[in-house]
Amino acid sequence: MRTRRSPKQNHLLAALPAAELLRLSPHLERVPLPLGAVIYESGGEQDYVYFPASGIVSLLYVMNDGASAEIAVVGSEGMVGIALFMGGETTPSRAVVQSAGSAYRLEATVIKAEFARGEALQRLLLRYTQSLITQMTQTAVCNRHHVLEQQLCRWLLLSLDRLPSNQLVMTQQLIANMLGVRREGVTEAAGRLQADGLINYRRGRINVLDRAKLEERVCECYAVVRRESDRLMVPETALAA
Amino acid sequence: MRTRRSPKQNHLLAALPAAELLRLSPHLERVPLPLGAVIYESGGEQDYVYFPASGIVSLLYVMNDGASAEIAVVGSEGMVGIALFMGGETTPSRAVVQSAGSAYRLEATVIKAEFARGEALQRLLLRYTQSLITQMTQTAVCNRHHVLEQQLCRWLLLSLDRLPSNQLVMTQQLIANMLGVRREGVTEAAGRLQADGLINYRRGRINVLDRAKLEERVCECYAVVRRESDRLMVPETALAA
DNA sequence: TTCCTTACGTGGGGCAGCGTACATACCCTG
DNA sequence: CAGGGTATGTACGCTGCCCCACGTAAGGAA
Numbered sequence: 001m002r003t004r005r006s007p008k009q010n011h012l013l014a015a016l017p018a019a020e021l022l023r024l025s026p027h028l029e030r031v032p033l034p035l036g037a038v039i040y041e042s043g044g045e046q047d048y049v050y051f052p053a054s055g056i057v058s059l060l061y062v063m064n065d066g067a068s069a070e071i072a073v074v075g076s077e078g079m080v081g082i083a084l085f086m087g088g089e090t091t092p093s094r095a096v097v098q099s100a101g102s103a104y105r106l107e108a109t110v111i112k113a114e115f116a117r118g119e120a121l122q123r124l125l126l127r128y129t130q131s132l133i134t135q136m137t138q139t140a141v142c143n144r145h146h147v148l149e150q151q152l153c154r155w156l157l158l159s160l161d162r163l164p165s166n167q168l169v170m171t172q173q174l175i176a177n178m179l180g181v182r183r184e185g186v187t188e189a190a191g192r193l194q195a196d197g198l199i200n201y202r203r204g205r206i207n208v209l210d211r212a213k214l215e216e217r218v219c220e221c222y223a224v225v226r227r228e229s230d231r232l233m234v235p236e237t238a239l240a241a
Numbered sequence: 242m243r244t245r246r247s248p249k250q251n252h253l254l255a256a257l258p259a260a261e262l263l264r265l266s267p268h269l270e271r272v273p274l275p276l277g278a279v280i281y282e283s284g285g286e287q288d289y290v291y292f293p294a295s296g297i298v299s300l301l302y303v304m305n306d307g308a309s310a311e312i313a314v315v316g317s318e319g320m321v322g323i324a325l326f327m328g329g330e331t332t333p334s335r336a337v338v339q340s341a342g343s344a345y346r347l348e349a350t351v352i353k354a355e356f357a358r359g360e361a362l363q364r365l366l367l368r369y370t371q372s373l374i375t376q377m378t379q380t381a382v383c384n385r386h387h388v389l390e391q392q393l394c395r396w397l398l399l400s401l402d403r404l405p406s407n408q409l410v411m412t413q414q415l416i417a418n419m420l421g422v423r424r425e426g427v428t429e430a431a432g433r434l435q436a437d438g439l440i441n442y443r444r445g446r447i448n449v450l451d452r453a454k455l456e457e458r459v460c461e462c463y464a465v466v467r468r469e470s471d472r473l474m475v476p477e478t479a480l481a482a
Numbered sequence: 483t484t485c486c487t488t489a490c491g492t493g494g495g496g497c498a499g500c501g502t503a504c505a506t507a508c509c510c511t512g
Numbered sequence: 513c514a515g516g517g518t519a520t521g522t523a524c525g526c527t528g529c530c531c532c533a534c535g536t537a538a539g540g541a542a
Contacts, residue, residue: 061382064461069385071378086371087364088473092465093378118359123328130327133374137312137334140381141302144310144421147528171489180385185529187490203489203538220305224333232329388498412519426499428520444508444519 005030007104009053011077012128015235017120024114024121028104033057035169039080039095046090048105049081055101056162058178061093069143069180070155072135073098075162077233082129084108085115085122098178099163099170127232134228142221143180149189151179153218156199158225160208168206193217246271248345250294252318253369256476258361265355265362269345274298276410280321280336287331289346290322296342297403299419302334310384310421311396313376314339316403318474323370325349326356326363339419340404340411368473375469383462384421390430392420394459397440399466401449409447434458 007028008014013021033039033055040046042062050057057080059071071093074080080103083091115122142151155178159168172190176183190206193199198214200207208214215222248269249255254262274280274296281287283303291298298321300312312334315321321344324332356363376399383392396419400409413431417424431447434440439455441448449455456463 059378061378063382063386067386069382071381083371085367086374087368088371088469091371092375092469116359118357126326127328129370130324130329130332133327133377134333136374136377136381137300137302140312140377140384141304141310141421143381143384145304145308173489180382182530183489184491184531187492191491201490228329228333414519423500424519425501425521428522429499432521442520 005053007051007053009076010051010079010104011233012079012124013051013104015120015124015233020114020120024106024110027106027110029106031103031105033097033101033103035097035100037097039097040091040093042092042094043090046081046084047108049079049084049108049111050103050105051079052076052101052103054164055097055103056099056159058096058098059093060096060178067180068177069139070178071139072132073158073162074132076101077162077229078128078132079125081111082125082132084111085125086129098174099159099168131225131229131232135225138221138225142219146219146221148179148181148185149192150217150219150221151181152186152189152193153214154222155179156206156208157211157214157218157222160211161226166208166211168208169204170206171204246294248292248294250317251292251320251345252474253320253365254292254345256361256365256474261355261361265347265351268347268351270347272344272346274338274342274344276338276341278338280338281332281334283333283335284331287322287325288349290320290325290349290352291344291346292320293317293342293344295405296338296344297340297400299337299339300334301337301419308421309418310380311419312380313373314399314403315373317342318403318470319369319373320366322352323366323373325352326366327370339415340400340409372466372470372473376466379462379466383460387460387462389420389422389426390433391458391460391462392422393427393430393434394455395463396420397447397449398452398455398459398463401452402467407449407452409449410445411447412445 007021007025033052039050039057052075054076057074059074060068061071062068080095083089115125142154152175155175156168160166172186173183176186179186190199190201194201198210200209248262248266274293280291280298293316295317298315300315301309302312303309321336324330356366383395393416396416397409401407413427414424417427420427431440431442435442439451441450
């Protein structure tokens with residue numbers, strides 16, 4: 001069930017009209033996304049945009065005291081580096097590989113030029129950006145109102161949507177960093193989910209056993225993000241109707 | 242000190258080249274923003290974009306159980322309705338007038354057409370959108386890590402930046418709805434700020450007496466948002482250098 | 483096998499904020 | 513100037529998560 005290596009593994013690239021993808025092709029460079037790699041540092045120069053073919057990248061804000069909080073996650077449905085075509089060049093957040101994979105990258109000048117043509121890529125990236133905004137706002141809401149267990153469920157589901165199997169390679173400490181909570185809090189919540197048969201884990205590997213039950217326990221935030229993403233990311237051709 | 246009624250009261254419109262503003266002028270319609278008015282409902286049709294000349298609009302997410310959380314605020318520095326040019330047509334959040342004022346609005350078709358020209362307005366709106374994204378991500382971080390008093394300081398400062406005087410017409414209940422906390426929590430935090438001479442309030446009117454001290458007590462989130470906004474919103478001419 | 487690093491489990495004390503209930507006090511209206 | 517609606521103040525018990533400290537166990541390396 002191994003997918004062929006192709007830029008079309010990324011949904012945004014796959015949704016481009018043939019002519020536009022052809023124009024980009026010579027500039028697309030496949031690069032690995034090793035676990036833990038920092039793609040952009042907060043406020044740092046962004047020289048490339050990345051279209052993941054597999055794996056997950058987290059957008060993370062790190063505070064002065066070192067505490068962190070995940071803002072959004074990006075997988076093969078999206079792109080990392082929106083600040084380049086938005087015109088800001090950089091952002092105050094960090095992009096880190098949360099699950100290893102690979103991506104197709106484009107130099108900043110290339111993506112900016114293609115974006116400026118105002119064709120399909122522009123419309124696609126803007127709609128994607130809006131779905132990313134929804135993910136960010138829902139993170140804010142969830143942080144305010146929902147308890148750790150619900151947030152953990154949301155996080156697991158968002159990750160699962162971006163992975164090929166039911167298994168996540170991820171320690172509880174890393175999840176805690178993403179959620180911006182203590183590791184012990186994750187241990188307790190994960191323990192309850194395991195006791196209830198929703199997941200099963202051992203030393204940095206989490207298996208989701210019952211996705212349906214996970215969706216029952218999660219807060220509304222997950223559904224909002226999912227629904228908006230589905231709505232905004234339908235192929236442009238389907239929008240004409 | 243009354244400013245002349247002009248579209249240039251809005252910073253985005255003011256930053257447009259004369260030719261572009263001229264093209265939009267016949268379509269700009271000045272409308273009041275009465276306190277409490279709902280500009281967009283969650284998921285509802287968005288027929289106009291609004292460029293506030295004065296007043297403040299809150300972007301608010303309202304949960305199924307009625308609880309709410311503010312995502313971002315928009316004043317004369319910005320625009321309400323980014324979903325129109327982003328291509329999503331709508332968003333899962335509500336836009337409510339938090340402080341009365343007035344705005345210039347444009348029909349959806351007009352803003353979309355002007356945006357599609359790919360000239361100054363497009364670049365301006367995209368940079369503005371990025372600064373809005375920063376505000377949203379910082380809201381998420383703040384909700385996760387900072388205590389109510391700090392969040393209140395942040396909220397007061399963000400509001401103050403968008404108002405002409407040091408006075409906010411705002412009850413503690415409304416602030417609580419924005420922050421997504423209990424009214425009593427706001428009462429306590431505001432009481433401390435008043436006892437320490439930073440603010441002074443009575444029945445729905447808050448006077449900021451010592452802005453400097455407010456900036457000492459606020460968390461880093463305010464500075465991040467402010468800095469990004471200042472960085473992204475400099476006139477395009479200044480960017481050429 | 484043994485060791486040692488790393489991941490997970492557990493417990494005690496503390497605090498911020500919640501839900502609830504009710505008291506006070508302002509200010510508009512009649 | 514009296515009444516009533518609304519804004520603010522205060523209190524109490526509860527819970528979710530924090531900080532801190534330590535215990536247990538998995539699994540790779542020698």
